[in-house]
Structures are given as structure tokens and as C-alpha cells.
Amino acid sequence: MKETIICRCEEVSLEDIVNTANTHNCSAREIKLRTRAGMGYCGGRTCRPAVNAVLEDLTGEKAGHNVPLKVQPPVRPVTLSVLGGNRNGH
Amino acid sequence: MLDVVIIGAGPAGLSAAIACRESDLDVLVIDEFPKPGGRLLGQLHQEPTGEWWNGIKETEILLNRANTLNTKIECGVSCHHIEKTETGYLVHTSQELYKTKKLLIATGAAETAAPIPGWTLPGVMSIGAAQVMTNVHRVKVGNKGIVAGVNVLSAAIARELQIAGIDLHSMALPVKNTVTKDHAHPEKVMEGLVRIAHLAPSPFLRFGSKFAQSSKVRDLATKFYPKGGFKMWGMPIHVRKAITQINGTDKVESVTMCDVTPEGDVIPGTEEIINVDFVCIAGGLYPLSELASVIGCPFRYLEELGGHVPVHNEQMETPVEGLYVAGNITGIESAKVARAQGAVAGYAIANEPERLKQAMQAVKKIREAASIQFHPQIKAGRAKIHRAYQEYV
Numbered sequence: 001m002k003e004t005i006i007c008r009c010e011e012v013s014l015e016d017i018v019n020t021a022n023t024h025n026c027s028a029r030e031i032k033l034r035t036r037a038g039m040g041y042c043g044g045r046t047c048r049p050a051v052n053a054v055l056e057d058l059t060g061e062k063a064g065h066n067v068p069l070k071v072q073p074p075v076r077p078v079t080l081s082v083l084g085g086n087r088n089g090h
Numbered sequence: 091m092l093d094v095v096i097i098g099a100g101p102a103g104l105s106a107a108i109a110c111r112e113s114d115l116d117v118l119v120i121d122e123f124p125k126p127g128g129r130l131l132g133q134l135h136q137e138p139t140g141e142w143w144n145g146i147k148e149t150e151i152l153l154n155r156a157n158t159l160n161t162k163i164e165c166g167v168s169c170h171h172i173e174k175t176e177t178g179y180l181v182h183t184s185q186e187l188y189k190t191k192k193l194l195i196a197t198g199a200a201e202t203a204a205p206i207p208g209w210t211l212p213g214v215m216s217i218g219a220a221q222v223m224t225n226v227h228r229v230k231v232g233n234k235g236i237v238a239g240v241n242v243l244s245a246a247i248a249r250e251l252q253i254a255g256i257d258l259h260s261m262a263l264p265v266k267n268t269v270t271k272d273h274a275h276p277e278k279v280m281e282g283l284v285r286i287a288h289l290a291p292s293p294f295l296r297f298g299s300k301f302a303q304s305s306k307v308r309d310l311a312t313k314f315y316p317k318g319g320f321k322m323w324g325m326p327i328h329v330r331k332a333i334t335q336i337n338g339t340d341k342v343e344s345v346t347m348c349d350v351t352p353e354g355d356v357i358p359g360t361e362e363i364i365n366v367d368f369v370c371i372a373g374g375l376y377p378l379s380e381l382a383s384v385i386g387c388p389f390r391y392l393e394e395l396g397g398h399v400p401v402h403n404e405q406m407e408t409p410v411e412g413l414y415v416a417g418n419i420t421g422i423e424s425a426k427v428a429r430a431q432g433a434v435a436g437y438a439i440a441n442e443p444e445r446l447k448q449a450m451q452a453v454k455k456i457r458e459a460a461s462i463q464f465h466p467q468i469k470a471g472r473a474k475i476h477r478a479y480q481e482y483v
């Protein structure tokens with residue numbers, strides 16, 4: 001059986017996340033930081049709901065009404081020059 | 091300083107812009123896609139009345155109206171951050187930094203992935219990507235495909251692919267895991283299937299809508315679901331079979347399909363290899379609300395609306411001053427509802443009480459008559475989110 005990739009940008013598999021949770025017995029946020037799931041180029045655009053579902057399942061931390069795992073700007077990949085205020089990317 | 095920036099040029103954003111321009115507000119619409127229209131562009135389905143809903147035509151109607159009113163629309167521009175200031179908002183985009191008094195977020199919905207082994211192979215795409223490639227870019231996505239995920243959206247798009255002459259083997263469930271959960275649970279999927287029954291020229295599925303209310307009968311139907319699936323437009327729909335793995339070395343070559351129990355557990359020894367060159371995965375939609383989250387708008391988690399939704403009232407106002415939301419960011423519904431909600435937000439921003447009242451009534455009427463419904467409890471969800479708003483003011 002092939003592994004199930006959860007976060008494709010950082011190539012984190014379901015097994016990686018489960019193993020990290022079992023080894024460190026830690027919070028959803030710490031699992032995310034340790035595995036880098038959802039922290040790749042797309043900023044979690046593709047896997048955010050999947051990462052949330054896995055982490056909720058493993059840690060029992062219910063998201064509730066707050067959006068799980070805080071959304072940080074930039075919410076799209078942007079160049080450093082755009083972030084630095086040079087709008088036309090020069 | 092602009093009067094209002096609208097993020098998203100889908101049906102909600104465009105109709106809001108039109109409403110604002112009727113009052114001559116200084117409006118700017120931005121959208122990161124190269125063309126305006128949002129998800130409307132890809133839509134093509136036949137209504138129960140026999141009429142066709144053609145998204146490209148509907149977009150043209152909105153754009154013509156917007157152009158007549160000299161509306162500024164910038165495409166290919168992504169908003170990546172917004173900040174609140176004393177007098178309004180700073181909108182950070184991939185091009186310019188915009189200053190505006192009011193802000194409308196109409197960013198629509200995103201697709202939830204259904205991760206199954208092999209889903210990162212080239213040739214695997216979300217069902218929405220297949221829709222955009224087929225109906226917007228007119229690119230043939232493959233020669234023979236299969237759909238993993240059975241729901242309103244995937245059934246409608248599978249039909250669109252068929253109309254475009256693309257061969258689909260069948261639709262089946264994704265294999266059960268912590269992420270696919272309900273999408274891999276035959277009984278829960280059946281519940282959704284009976285809601286699309288009116289789209290299907292299959293006697294069983296139409297019969298199905300009659301027992302939608304009774305979960306006992308539904309569970310029986312799941313149990314005795316035929317091995318060959320039920321056919322919708324000649325294509326088998328399986329709820330007792332799951333795609334357990336997508337196979338191939340450099341690209342999709344086949345999938346492995348297995349029989350599953352009524353709870354979605356794989357029955358060993360039932361593996362079957364099906365040769366396909368593309369796979370569409372369909373895990374449902376959720377409101378794309380990241381920008382509302384960045385600005386600190388309060389949220390509610392409401393399954394009835396499709397996930398986390400920014401708190402707002404019936405006028406589409408949020409508790410954050412000058413911040414409005416409209417369309418699928420407020421809950422997953424059809425394009426007609428999104429378009430009507432946009433008008434509400436626009437008239438609320440322009441402060442046009444008479445038109446606002448009419449637009450709010452129109453939303454209710456359109457919701458009542460909707461032929462495509464993503465969530466059955468939408469009205470209950472709407473009531474909850476509007477109550478939540480009351481708690482903030």
C-alpha cells in the first residue's frame with residue numbers, strides 16, 4: 001500500500017503526522033511546526049482542511065468557532081519585492 | 091481613497107459592484123483569475139424546468155451591466171493581506187496597495203481535497219479543476235477518467251464532462267481515512283444522493299427522493315445498493331465501492347477499486363484494477379474566508395453553511411466596521427443565491443434602504459426555489475449566523 005500524502009508542498013504523509021503525534025504527544029500547532037504540514041509554498045491552500053481534520057482527530061482539540069491554526073498573511077505566495085513595497089516586482 | 095474595494099469578481103462581487111455603481115460610488119473590483127466571473131464561468135447545467143443555466147452567458151450579462159456603469163475591474167490581481175486603519179482599509183495586492191473606506195470580501199468557496207494514496211500523481215485533479223479546464227479553457231482533461239467522491243457538485247460536473255465528450259468510467263467513493271470520513275461513508279453519501287435525485291433521469295434515484303426523509307429506508311437502500319451501481323446519464327454511480335489507490339509511475343495509469351461495507355470499510359479480496367488516464371477527486375466545498383480571518387472578523391463554525399463562516403447580518407455587514415461579505419464566503423449555495431446576496435451587500439454599502447429591502451426579499455425567494463442545494467439545512471444555518479451577529483452589536 002502506498003502512503004497517503006496530506007501536504008503535497010512539503011511532502012508530509014499521514015503516517016508522518018501520526019508518528020509525530022505519537023512520539024511527542026503534543027498540540028496541533030506543535031505537530032504542524034514539527035512536520036511542516038500546511039506550511040509550504042501554497043500556504044495550506046490545498047491541504048488546510050485535511051491537516052485540520054487529521055490534527056483534530058489525533059489531538060482531540062476541537063476547532064470550535066475559531067478558525068483552527070491561525071491564518072497568517074500573506075495568504076498568497078508573493079515575491080519579496082512586493083512585500084517590501086515595490087509593487088511592480090522590480 | 092476609494093469608496094469600496096470588492097475582492098472577488100464572481101457573481102456576488104459583480105452584482106455588488108453594479109449595485110454600488112448605481113449610486114455612483116467609487117468602486118474597484120479585483121480578482122486573481124485572468125477573467126471576471128468566478129466559479130460562474132464553468133457552470134453549465136439543465137434546470138428541472140428543462141432550461142439551461144449557462145455560466146458564461148450569465149457572466150456576460152453581469153459584465154455588460156457593470157461596463158455600462160463604468161465599473162473598474164482588475165483581473166490577475168491577488169489580495170494577500172488587509173489591514174484596518176482609522177478611516178478604512180489597506181488592501182495589499184500583488185500589484186498595488188489600495189486605500190478604501192469600505193471593503194467587501196466575496197472570495198467564494200474552495201474545494202476540500204480528499205487525500206487517497208497516489209493523489210499527487212499527474213493526471214489527478216480536483217473536480218472543479220476539471221470543470222474549469224473543460225468549460226473555461228476548453229482543454230480535454232484526458233481520455234478516460236473516474237470520479238472519486240459522490241456529491242451534488244461532482245455529479246453536476248461529471249455531467250458537464252460527459253456533454254463535452256469525455257469518457258467517464260464511473261463515480262465511486264474515496265477510500266475511508268481521517269480526512270475523507272463522511273465522503274467515504276456510504277450511508278452519509280446516500281443522504282446527499284437523494285438530494286440530487288431530481289437531476290437524475292434514473293427511476294431509482296428519483297424514487298430515492300421520496301424516502302429522503304426516512305433514514306431507515308435510506309440505510310436499507312445503502313445495504314442493498316446494486317453491485318453494478320445505479321446509472322445516471324448512463325454512467326454508474328457507486329456508493330458501495332471505493333477507490334483505494336491511484337496507480338502509475340509518472341502519471342495516472344489506473345485505480346484500484348474495492349467493495350465497501352455500508353460504513354465504508356474495505357471488504358478484503360474485492361480489488362479490481364480499472365485503467366484510466368485521469369482521476370477527479372471531489373471532497374466538497376468550504377467558504378474561502380482567509381482574508382476575513384486575517385482582519386480579525388469573528389467566525390462561527392456551522393456545518394449547515396459548509397464550515398467556518400464570518401459572522402454577518404442579513405444586510406451582509408460584519409461586526410467589523412465597514413467590512414461586508416457576500417456569496418459563498420457566507421455559506422455554500424448556488425450561483426443564483428450568491429448573485430442575489432451581492433446585490434444586498436451593494437445596496438447596504440451604498441445605503442439604499444428601499445432597494446436593500448427588495449434585494450433581501452429576492453435572496454429568500456431565490457433560496458426557496460434553488461434547484462441546486464449543497465446543504466439541506468441552509469436556512470437553519472443562516473438563522474444561526476444572523477443570531478451570532480446580534481451578540482456582537
Ligand SMILES: Cc1cc2nc3c(=O)[nH]c(=O)nc-3n(C[C@H](O)[C@H](O)[C@H](O)COP(=O)(O)OP(=O)(O)OC[C@H]3O[C@@H](n4cnc5c(N)ncnc54)[C@H](O)[C@@H]3O)c2cc1C
Nearest residue numbers: 098100101102122128129169197198218417418424425428
Ligand atoms: C469548483 C466549484 C464548482 C462549482 N460549481 C457550481 C455549479 O456547477 N453550480 C452552482 O450553482 N454552484 C457551483 N459552485 C458554487 C459556487 O461557489 C457558486 O455558484 C458561485 O460561483 C459563488 O459565487 P461567489 O461570487 O461567492 O464566488 P466565486 O464565483 O467563487 O468568485 C470568487 C472570486 O474571488 C476570487 N478570489 C478569491 N480569493 C481572492 C484573493 N485573495 N484575491 C483576489 N481574488 C480572489 C476568485 O478568483 C474568484 O473569481 C461551484 C463552486 C466551486 C468552488
